Amino acid sequence: MxxxxxxxxxxxxxxxxxxxxxxxxxxxPYWLLLPGLLWLVIxxxxxxxxxxxxxxxxxxxxxxxxxxxxxxxYWDSLTEYWPQFLRSVSYAAAATVxxxxxxxxxxxxxxxxxxxWRNLIMILVIAPFFTSFLIRTLAWKxxxxxxxxxxxxxxxxxxxDVTTWLGWTAGDRVLATPLAVVCGLTYNFLxxxxxxxxxxxxxxxxxxxxxxxxxxxxxxxTFRKVTFPLSMPGVVSGTLLTFIPAAGDYVNAELLGxxxxxxxxxxxxxxxxxxxDYPTAAALSFILMAAILLMVTVYIRxxxxxxxx
Amino acid sequence: MPFVNWLKRHLVVxxxxxxxxxxxxxxxxxxxxxxxxxxxRFNYEWQQFSTDAWKxxxxxxxxxxxxxxxxxxxxxxxxxATVLGTMIAFAxxxxxxxxxxxxxxxxxxxxxxPEVVMAASLLTLFxxxxxxxxxxxxxxxxxxFCLSFVVTAVKARVMSMDPRLEQAxxxxxxxxxxxxxxxxxxxxxxxxxAGALLAFALSFDDFIITNFNAGSTVTFPMFVWGSAxxxxxxxxxxxxxxxxxVAVLFVLAGMIIGNRRNRQKA
Numbered sequence: 001m002x003x004x005x006x007x008x009x010x011x012x013x014x015x016x017x018x019x020x021x022x023x024x025x026x027x028x029p030y031w032l033l034l035p036g037l038l039w040l041v042i043x044x045x046x047x048x049x050x051x052x053x054x055x056x057x058x059x060x061x062x063x064x065x066x067x068x069x070x071x072x073x074y075w076d077s078l079t080e081y082w083p084q085f086l087r088s089v090s091y092a093a094a095a096t097v098x099x100x101x102x103x104x105x106x107x108x109x110x111x112x113x114x115x116x117w118r119n120l121i122m123i124l125v126i127a128p129f130f131t132s133f134l135i136r137t138l139a140w141k142x143x144x145x146x147x148x149x150x151x152x153x154x155x156x157x158x159x160x161d162v163t164t165w166l167g168w169t170a171g172d173r174v175l176a177t178p179l180a181v182v183c184g185l186t187y188n189f190l191x192x193x194x195x196x197x198x199x200x201x202x203x204x205x206x207x208x209x210x211x212x213x214x215x216x217x218x219x220x221x222t223f224r225k226v227t228f229p230l231s232m233p234g235v236v237s238g239t240l241l242t243f244i245p246a247a248g249d250y251v252n253a254e255l256l257g258x259x260x261x262x263x264x265x266x267x268x269x270x271x272x273x274x275x276x277d278y279p280t281a282a283a284l285s286f287i288l289m290a291a292i293l294l295m296v297t298v299y300i301r302x303x304x305x306x307x308x309x
Numbered sequence: 310m311p312f313v314n315w316l317k318r319h320l321v322v323x324x325x326x327x328x329x330x331x332x333x334x335x336x337x338x339x340x341x342x343x344x345x346x347x348x349x350r351f352n353y354e355w356q357q358f359s360t361d362a363w364k365x366x367x368x369x370x371x372x373x374x375x376x377x378x379x380x381x382x383x384x385x386x387x388x389x390a391t392v393l394g395t396m397i398a399f400a401x402x403x404x405x406x407x408x409x410x411x412x413x414x415x416x417x418x419x420x421x422x423p424e425v426v427m428a429a430s431l432l433t434l435f436x437x438x439x440x441x442x443x444x445x446x447x448x449x450x451x452x453x454f455c456l457s458f459v460v461t462a463v464k465a466r467v468m469s470m471d472p473r474l475e476q477a478x479x480x481x482x483x484x485x486x487x488x489x490x491x492x493x494x495x496x497x498x499x500x501x502x503a504g505a506l507l508a509f510a511l512s513f514d515d516f517i518i519t520n521f522n523a524g525s526t527v528t529f530p531m532f533v534w535g536s537a538x539x540x541x542x543x544x545x546x547x548x549x550x551x552x553x554x555v556a557v558l559f560v561l562a563g564m565i566i567g568n569r570r571n572r573q574k575a
Contacts, residue, residue, distance in 0.1 A: 029404030033412065036393035036456060040415050043453040047430035054433045102328045109325030123560050124329060128336050130556030132514055134533040135549040138541060139335035142342065142353050190332060240421070248423020251516060255537055265425045265517075272429055272521065278436070285429040292423060 048289075055282035065278065073283045081267050081284060085291075088263040091178065091253075092246035095185035099193040099242045100235065102186070107197035107234070108227075112206075125194055133188055137255050140184050144174045144256070176258035184252035192241040200234030201227070236303045244292055264288055336553055343546035350540025362543035366551075369542040372532055376548065379529040382444070383513040386451035390512075391505045393452070394459025395497075401460070402467045419457045427454060428521035435522060442524025450522045451512040458511060459504035466500020 055073060059065035078085075110121050128136060144150055151174050154160045163169040168179040204227065212222040228235075250265030264284060271281035316323075342352055346359035367373040397416065400406070419427065431453070435446055474496065478488040516530040523531060533545055 029400040029406040032396040032400035032404070033406070036397040036460075037412065037415060039393060039453060040419070040456060043431060043434070043449055044419050044427065045415065047427075047434040050433045050437055051430035054437075102331065105321050105324035106326075106328040108321050113322055113325075119564060121329065123557065123564075124333060127553060127557050127560070128332060129510055129514070131336060131339060131549040131553045132530055132533060134516060134530050134537070135339055135545055136335040138353075138533070138537060138545075139338040139342070142338050143334065145353060147354075187331065187335065190328070194328075244421060244423055248425040249517075250425065251534075265423070268425050268429055269520070272432060278433065281429060282433060285426050288423060289426045292426075293421075296421060 051282045051286060054278050055286050057279050061276055070279070073279050074287065077280050077283045078287065081264065084262055084264045084267050085287070087178075087261070088247050088265065088288075089291075091182055091185060091261075091263060092243050092249075094182045095189060095246045096193075096239050096243045098182070098186040099190050100239060103190055103193035103197055103238065107194050107201055110194075110198050111201035111204075122198075125191055129191065134251065134255075137184055137188065137252060140180070140187065140256055141175065144180055144183070146173055146175065150174070175256065176261070178257070178261050180256040181253050181261045181263075184256045185246045185249060188249075188252065189242040189246055192245070193238040196237040196241065197231060197234040200231045204230050232303065236300065240296060240299070244296070247292060248288060339546050340550045340553070343543060343550045345543055345546075347543065352541045352543050352546065362547045366544055366547045369544045371527065372529075372542070372544055372548070375527045375529045375532040378444075378526070379513055382447055382451060382528065383509050385448055386455055386512040387505050387509040389448075389452040390455035390459050390508045391501060394456050394504060394508075395463050395501055397456075398460045398463035398467055398500075399497075401464055416457050416460050419454055420461075424454070424517040425521075428518040431518070432521045442522060443526045446522045446524070447519055447526065447528065450518045451515060454515075454518060455508035455511050458507050459501075462504035462507060463497065463500045466503075467497050470496050 053067055054065070056067060056069050056071060057065040058068045058070045058073075106121075106125070110118055110125075114121050142148070151160070151172065154163075154174070155172060160169055160172060160174070163179055164171065168182075169177040174180050174183075208226050208230070209222055212226045217225065247263075248265050250263055250269050253261050253263045253266050268281050268284050268288070271277050271284065342355070343362060344358050344360060345352055345355055346357045346361065347354065348356055362368070397412075401409075401412070406412075428450075431446075431450055435442060440446055470493075475488050475492055478492045483491065514530060516534060519528050519531060520534070527535070529548075533541075536542065536545060
């Protein structure tokens with residue numbers, strides 16, 4: 001009904017529109033882009049410049065800071081905090097590998113084996129997002145509690161002896177050790193691995209599996225030669241989406257770790273919000289940004305999926 | 310060896326379900342412990358069953374206020390990011406313009422940057438400008454980091470749209486505004502809705518950027534963070550469980566409505 005009444009009006013439109021549409025159209029994209037890009041320039045790009053400037057300033061809170069091109073801040077903060085940098089990279093790398101190992105079977109299950117359960121499992125993967133991640137991270141304190149069943153089982157199976165020997169845990173505890181922090185990081189960023197993996201697995205034509213089977217490939221060979229290579233875009237974006245936030249995270253290290261598991265995010269946070277040493281904090285944050293951009297660029301080049309961006 | 314064969318065939322399924330339980334275990338714990346009656350200030354050890362917290366969810370000072378503030382910020386941030394992001398997405402897909410590469414990287418970079426870096430640099434900007442930290446600085450920050458995600462979600466949808474539909478509308482004498490409102494927007498709506506939902510979830514749950522730029526303003530994640538130091542009231546778990554249930558109900562309702570519509574079409 002509605003379409004009939006409105007169909008009468010349009011014929012007038014071209015006549016009441018005197019301007020040639022082309023010329024006006026040329027400016028349209030710029031007007032569409034302007035507000036959003038302005039927002040990003042002012043509140044994302046400009047702050048980076050302010051941060052770079054802050055990192056080479058000297059002074060004090062009382063007297064104010066001045067740009068003195070004091071590059072020594074970078075050297076000093078690197079020499080003082082290199083263990084935290086190293087820890088951030090290794091924890092994030094461990095969490096990324098674990099996410100890939102845990103996430104791949106689940107993504108594969110949803111894409112190829114779930115059948116009518118697919119939507120339900122998808123919901124169950126996304127649903128935890130709706131409970132604040134801080135609350136869920138605190139729940140790991142209960143799960144990994146010293147007197148809890150997990151630690152008890154690991155103790156009985158002598159797993160903790162091995163992990164203690166490796167330096168991942170300390171004594172009979174899991175909480176406040178590197179293992180707990182990596183466990184929390186893995187848990188928090190797992191969905192960011194599963195979703196891109198699922199997207200790229202779902203695109204694979206099922207007939208390719210049949211073809212591989214017809215050519216006498218065993219299931220494992222099919223996976224190695226067909227499925228996994230075709231899912232590479234998902235693997236690359238999944239590892240990036242896991243590694244980057246994990247390397248900058250300080251929530252897991254603070255809630256599940258101890259002073260021995262502090263990551264670079266913790267240092268930046270305390271320098272900025274508690275110690276108020278802005279130049280050091282800015283320098284650390286700048287180094288973290290540069291390191292991650294460098295690693296990401298090299299990684300994307302190496303894995304040969306530059307059209308990812 | 311039938312059992313070994315069965316195990317081999319279902320290895321992926323078993324591993325996948327184990328991962329799924331790893332993902333869901335904390336939610337189970339959060340739910341169970343919302344019925345706990347802890348002895349001390351911290352709700353980490355099971356003591357005894359009680360529904361006290363469910364009967365009085367706002368019984369903790371300042372918690373529901375922070376929840377309201379978080380919802381308020383999330384609504385405004387979603388609105389801002391969705392409008393700005395949708396405009397950018399349309400410009401990117403539908404128009405040719407200069408410096409496209411630069412625009413693309415400006416949109417991609419916030420998603421490829423650790424949150425703590427964005428948080429810290431934004432704080433240096435606010436400190437240098439002498440801005441009062443609080444509601445507005447949080448809102449500005451949230452719109453900033455949600456924007457790119459909205460652009461990505463809307464762009465994917467607009468790209469898969471058939472441009473001939475719009476040409477057809479114009480052939481039928483629809484003006485630009487009418488074409489946009491009656492053809493383009495309804496088709497792009499699922500992408501825009503997905504972007505908006507994502508923005509809402511990201512803003513509502515954001516901690517790191519808020520932690521840096523909130524000053525003394527307390528959002529819900531900030532409240533939870535503070536309580537991890539001072540003592541965790543059971544009510545936190547009640548809110549967490551309720552949010553989980555509401556979200557799952559919403560998704561299920563959406564699926565059922567979607568299925569019905571599909572059936573009606575068929």
